[in-house]
Amino acid sequence: MVREGGRELTEEELKPFEGRPAATAAEGKDPVNEPMIRHWCEAMGDTNPAYAGPDAIAPPTMLQAWTMGGLSGFEGRSPAHDELFALLDGAGYTSVVATDCEQEYLRPLRPGDAITYDSLIESVSPLKTTKLGSGHFVTTRMDVRVGGELVGTHRFRILKYTPAARESAGAAKAGGAVKKLRPRPVVNRDNAGFWEGVGDHRLLIQRCRTCETLRFPWLPGCNACGGQEWDTVEASGAGTVFSYVVMHHPPFPAFDPPYAVALVELAEGVRIVSNVVGVPYDKVRIGMPVRLEFLAVDEELELPVFRAVEAGEV
Structure with a gap:
């Protein structure tokens, strides 16, 4: 079936990617270290004393930071991730947006810890329609280890989609021209x-x-x-x-x-x-x-x- 902007992918094409490794026995480029912890805390405005001094631990939410490959990428990456993205791009789902992440912490990380990690493609959703457009949610799971011990898990979810070919909600017309509106802030009980x-x-x-x-x-x-x-x-x-x-x-x-x-x-x-x-x-x-x-x-x-x-x- 051909949709506006791309082809609808079948379950037989997408499901084989689930469970395939995206990286195996990859190593963090740097051990957990005090300068990066300090930079993170300064950027976040986090003054918790647990993150400084001789017994410092790393902020738990830095879990993914120690696994990032930077602009040069990282070794240990398997072809599954690139193959899935090539399939989605070829079907017309060329745009991407991060939607959410989930983290589980099993023990604190400390300066000197050397990180290794495995990641896999956990799920690829059927075709979904959102305000942004139609596409597929891709969830990857990363297991982070120190010396073989599992210390945390990071799930990251993105949407690979074809942008909707319509005016954004609330678009205002003035003098015959369409003026796009700014995205609305997400207002919740906390803010x-x-x-x-x-x-x-x-x-x-x-x-x-x-x-x-x-x-x-x-x-x-x-x-x-x-x-x-x-x-x-x-x-x-x-x-x-x-x-x-x-x-x-x-x-x-x-x-x-x-x-x-x-x-x-x-x-x-x-x-x-x-x-x-x-x-x-x-x-x-x-x-x-x-x-x-x-x-x-x-x-x-x-x-x-x-x-x-x-x-x-x-």
């Missing part, structure tokens, strides 16, 4: 208060009621002491560009590349990812002072952005 604050033009930062540590993005518990009770403080709006990237590719509807995406360090000490406005993308610099403002990107959505502060501005 609803943040978005309510944005609606009132207030940037709210969580504060632990036990140790008074500020945290951002919003989390259900304190990453310093584990406390579950919290209140909020309102950001002053002052900040500096801590780091940034310039997005050139791929293009997305409602976005006009190139544009700068910055990690802004607020005066309160926490960091937020946002856009820098009021200056060309190629003029954004680390250390640049910025100030919060709220941008109405369409009739229903406002977002916090940061405007570059000119020399001498207050």
